[in-house]
Each structure stands twice: as C-alpha cells, then as structure tokens.
Amino acid sequence: MSARKKDSEITWQDIDLGAVIRTAGNAAEYKTGDWRSEKPTWNKDRCIKCGICALFCPEGCIHHDKEGYFEADYYYCKGCGICARECWTQAITMGPEE
Amino acid sequence: MNKTAMTGMEGSLAMAEAVRLANVDVVAAYPITPQTHIVERLAEMVANGELNAAYIPVESEHSAMSACLGSSAAGARTFTATAGQGLELMHEVLYVASGLRLPIVMGVANRALSCPLSVWGDHSDVMSVRDTGWIQIFAENGQQAFDLTLCGFRIGENEKVLFPVMVHIDGFHVSHVVEPLYLLEQKQVDSFLPPFKHPFPLDPDNPVTVGAFAVPILYTEARKSMENALRSTRPFISYVFDEFAKLSGRQYKPVEHYRTEDADTLLLTMGSYSEIAMEAVDQLRDCGEKVGLIRIRLWRPFPFGELRQAVENCQTLVVLDRCISPAGPPGPVCSEVKAALYSQKKRPNVAGFIGGLGGRDLYVPEFIQMVERGRVIAAQGGEEIEMIGVRG
Ligand code: SF4
Ligand code: SF4
Numbered sequence: 196m197s198a199r200k201k202d203s204e205i206t207w208q209d210i211d212l213g214a215v216i217r218t219a220g221n222a223a224e225y226k227t228g229d230w231r232s233e234k235p236t237w238n239k240d241r242c243i244k245c246g247i248c249a250l251f252c253p254e255g256c257i258h259h260d261k262e263g264y265f266e267a268d269y270y271y272c273k274g275c276g277i278c279a280r281e282c283w284t285q286a287i288t289m290g291p292e293e
Numbered sequence: 294m295n296k297t298a299m300t301g302m303e304g305s306l307a308m309a310e311a312v313r314l315a316n317v318d319v320v321a322a323y324p325i326t327p328q329t330h331i332v333e334r335l336a337e338m339v340a341n342g343e344l345n346a347a348y349i350p351v352e353s354e355h356s357a358m359s360a361c362l363g364s365s366a367a368g369a370r371t372f373t374a375t376a377g378q379g380l381e382l383m384h385e386v387l388y389v390a391s392g393l394r395l396p397i398v399m400g401v402a403n404r405a406l407s408c409p410l411s412v413w414g415d416h417s418d419v420m421s422v423r424d425t426g427w428i429q430i431f432a433e434n435g436q437q438a439f440d441l442t443l444c445g446f447r448i449g450e451n452e453k454v455l456f457p458v459m460v461h462i463d464g465f466h467v468s469h470v471v472e473p474l475y476l477l478e479q480k481q482v483d484s485f486l487p488p489f490k491h492p493f494p495l496d497p498d499n500p501v502t503v504g505a506f507a508v509p510i511l512y513t514e515a516r517k518s519m520e521n522a523l524r525s526t527r528p529f530i531s532y533v534f535d536e537f538a539k540l541s542g543r544q545y546k547p548v549e550h551y552r553t554e555d556a557d558t559l560l561l562t563m564g565s566y567s568e569i570a571m572e573a574v575d576q577l578r579d580c581g582e583k584v585g586l587i588r589i590r591l592w593r594p595f596p597f598g599e600l601r602q603a604v605e606n607c608q609t610l611v612v613l614d615r616c617i618s619p620a621g622p623p624g625p626v627c628s629e630v631k632a633a634l635y636s637q638k639k640r641p642n643v644a645g646f647i648g649g650l651g652g653r654d655l656y657v658p659e660f661i662q663m664v665e666r667g668r669v670i671a672a673q674g675g676e677e678i679e680m681i682g683v684r685g
C-alpha cells in the first residue's frame with residue numbers, strides 16, 4: 196500500500212496484492228489523537244515522577260519531559276483516561292477537548 | 294498426448310495422486326467424511342516417503358485452514374481437503390486466504406449440512422462458501438478430480454492470479470467411486486507446473502505486514518481491489534485449461550456443452566449428476582427431442598459470457614440445484630443463472646429444480662421429468678420451489 200499518500204487519497208488500484216503493507220512501522224503514521232473527547236493534563240506540583248501513567252497508557256504515548264515529569268503526545272493520545280485513573284497522586288486531570 | 298494406460302482408482306485417491314505429482318510442500322488437514330480418503334492417502338504417502346511434504350495433523354478444520362495460511366504465506370505449495378461441516382468450521386478463515394491472495398488448493402468432497410445429520414453428498418456446503426473469494430471448479434468424475442486439481446495449482450499460483458482454489462468433487466459419487474482414469478507422468482506434471490513463488494512471502498529479510506486491519510476509509514478500496522483481481526483471472530483460467538489439453542488431450546472449459554446443437558431445451562448441472570444428465574439427453578435425443586446439457590465447470594469467477602452464449606438459442610433452460618435456499622429463490626445456481634440472463638434481450642424461460650439432496654440419487658427418469666415439467670413451469674414463469682424425487 197502506498198504509504199506516502201493520505202488515506203483519503205488511496206485508490207483501489209493503489210492497494211498492494213493481499214493488502215500487504217510493504218513499509219515497516221507505518222502504524223506510527225496513524226493518528227489516534229482525533230478520537231479524543233477528553234484530554235489529560237498534568238499537574239507537576241502533585242507528580243512524584245513514578246512513571247505509572249506511562250506504563251499504563253495503552254497508546255504508549257506518555258514520555259518524559261526535560262525535567263523528568265511526564266506528558267502525553269497528543270498526536271496519539273486518544274483520551275481514554277487510564278493515566279488519570281491510575282495516577283495515585285491525582286496529578287492528572289481529564290478535561291474537555293476543545 | 295498421454296499414452297499411459299488407464300488405471301482403476303477411487304476419485305479421492307486420484308486427487309491425492311495429483312497432489313503428490315504436484316510435489317506439494319505442506320498438507321494441513323483434518324479428516325471428515327466423505328473427504329477422509331484424500332488426506333489419509335496423503336498422510337500415508339508422506340509417512341512412506343513417497344511425498345516429501347510436511348503433513349500437519351491439526352485438531353480441527355479451522356486450524357487446518359489457519360495452518361495453510363501460514364505455509365502458503367511462507368511460499369510453500371499448500372493443499373488441504375474438507376467437506377460439509379468441516380468446510381463450515383473453516384468458513385471465516387476462507388475469506389482470509391483469498392483476502393491475503395494465498396493460492397492454497399483445497400479439495401472439497403461436497404456434503405450435505407446438518408440437521409438432520411447427513412454425511413452424503415449435495416452442494417449445501419459449497420453454496421455457503423460462494424462469496425469467500427475463492428476460485429471454484431467443479432469436477433464430475435475421478436478423471437476430472439485428478440486433472441482439475443493439477444489445474445488448480447497452476448491457476449492459483451500464477452502471479453496473474455494468486456487466489457486460493459477449491460476443486461469440488463461430489464461426496465461419494467466421485468470421492469468413493471473407483472473409475473478407470475489416465476494419470477500423468479511426473480515429468481509431464483513438472484513441465485506443466487512451475488515452482489510456486491509468492492511475490493511477498495513471509496521473509497525476515499524483507500518484512501511486510503500481512504493481515505493488517507483496514508479502517509473504513511480503506512476497506513472498500515481493499516475489497517474492490519480483491520474483487521477486480523478475482524474477476525480478472527478469467528482469461529488465465531481458460532489459458533490453463535488449454536495448456537492442460539495440450540498435455541493430456543482433455544479439454545476443459547468454464548462452461549461445457551453436451552449435444553446443445555439445435556436444442557430448444559437445455560438442462561444445466563454442476564458436478565457428478567452431469568453424467569446422468571448426459572445419459573438422459575442421449576435418450577431424449579434418440580426419441581427426437583431437441584435437448585442438450587450445459588455444465589458449469591467454473592463456479593467462481595462466474596462465467597457470465599460463456600453462459601449467456603451457451604443458452605442464447607434455447608427456449609427453455611432447466612436448472613438443477615443440489616442445495617436449497619430455504620424460503621428464498623429456487624436454488625442458488627438457478628437464481629445466479631437467472632440474474633446473469635436478466636439483462637439479455639433474448640433469453641430462455643428458466644425453470645429451477647431442487648434435487649439430489651443428502652446423497653439422494655437422481656436417475657435418467659428424473660432428468661426426463663425435469664425436462665418435461667420444466668418446459669411447463671418455465672413457460673408459466675413459476676417461482677415456487679419444485680423438488681424432484683420428493684415423496685408426498
Ligand atoms: S488518556 Fe489514555 S491515551 Fe491519553 S495519555 Fe492518558 S492513558 Fe494515554
Ligand atoms: S502516575 Fe501520576 S505521579 Fe506517577 S508519574 Fe504519572 S503523573 Fe506522575
């Protein structure tokens with residue numbers, strides 16, 4: 196499947212035999228961020244840098260910032276709220292997506 | 294032309310012999326009546342060293358087809374066989390084989406579906422897998438079981454095709470009948486069947502993603518691509534039949550004709566009952582009746598052009614279905630034939646009969662009755678289900 200075209204521009208003639216995907220790792224191109232209706236935000240004053248939120252995130256999209264706190268990559272964060280549920284210091288709040 | 298002497302052989306064993314000559318790499322199968330003799334013989338060949346293949350004795354038909362997916366995707370020539378409930382159990386995996394374009398060849402010894410339990414032959418199992426995207430070929434005797442299995446590998450594995458192929462033989466009437474037939478020499482088969490090379494085999498050095506999901510914005514395109522590819526295999530299938538004729542002297546066609554010249558009434562059959570229908574045609578011709586027979590050899594991709602051409606000059610077309618679509622149109626073959634003819638300006642009246650269910654034999658008198666009764670109901674345009682040979 197031609198990886199460079201946008202999904203909405205791929206024609207049936209572009210589909211490879213057996214719908215195989217020849218470019219490895221292109222799941223990274225798939226944006227799950229637009230599924231989000233609620234958005235997690237981090238309160239650094241409450242965070243103890245334990246990393247539990249990053250471990251539980253089903254998208255694997257939570258990573259360290261420069262200071263060693265945690266933040267989400269909103270290209271992938273789908274707003275499931277698991278991070279906020281698991282954080283034991285209530286450092287993460289789910290708020291409405293604009 | 295093959296000069297080898299005729300050999301007496303059961304239809305199932307003839308299919309197994311074709312698989313051996315095709316030098317298959319992997320057989321993954323689960324025994325089920327009336328298919329069992331095919332895979333039993335293959336297991337024996339592997340155990341005896343007559344066939345250098347991996348035989349995977351799986352725990353179910355679902356696993357059989359799943360194992361076949363893996364071996365075919367790795368680039369191995371792959372065979373399995375099943376029947377009836379076994380075909381139903383592997384149903385969901387059949388779509389994966391065609392969607393992934395894996396040229397598995399499968400023998401199906403057509404069998405009725407439960408309930409009531411029946412191990413005997415009809416086309417209920419075939420019709421339930423009609424839309425799985427497989428190429429489907431009907432053999433009507435042991436010779437054809439042998440020939441068309443070889444054709445199946447050649448067709449399916451070609452880079453222009455790359456689709457799985459079902460070779461249908463009627464349970465018991467073909468699978469368990471010993472018939473005289475011509476085999477082929479290994480070197481003849483080798484010249485007919487080039488090695489299988491999948492363009493995107495499972496290969497750690499060239500990884501590809503196989504069997505990914507498709508979001509709604511892509512699924513339609515993927516299905517269209519697959520449907521178009523299956524439809525486009527038609528010319529190559531005929532080419533393989535022609536090539537096989539050069540090798541063996543036996544010519545197959547997507548739609549075959551028997552004494553159709555000047556016929557005002559045509560019977561239409563698929564599978565082993567075609568042979569009895571031919572006998573009925575001979576007897577009717579002897580009485581001066583202008584009756585002929587059309588046999589659909591290639592069920593998928595459906596041979597629209599050949600069918601329309603075959604029936605364009607007859608007044609009445611009488612279709613036999615060995616499967617019932619309960620409370621639906623009278624028989625899947627009949628309704629497909631009618632659909633194929635609907636757009637034609639000149640088309641025959643069509644009458645559908647259901648018969649030969651669950652191993653019930655139909656003899657010449659039943660075919661003669663279908664012709665006579667068919668002329669009447671076709672002229673009336675009746676839609677009700679007519680069953681032939683049913684008591685009461
Ligand atoms: S809301 Fe869900 S997806 Fe988003 S960062 Fe939290 S756990 Fe990950
Ligand atoms: S789980 Fe809560 S406390 Fe732990 S790192 Fe994540 S935000 Fe900080």
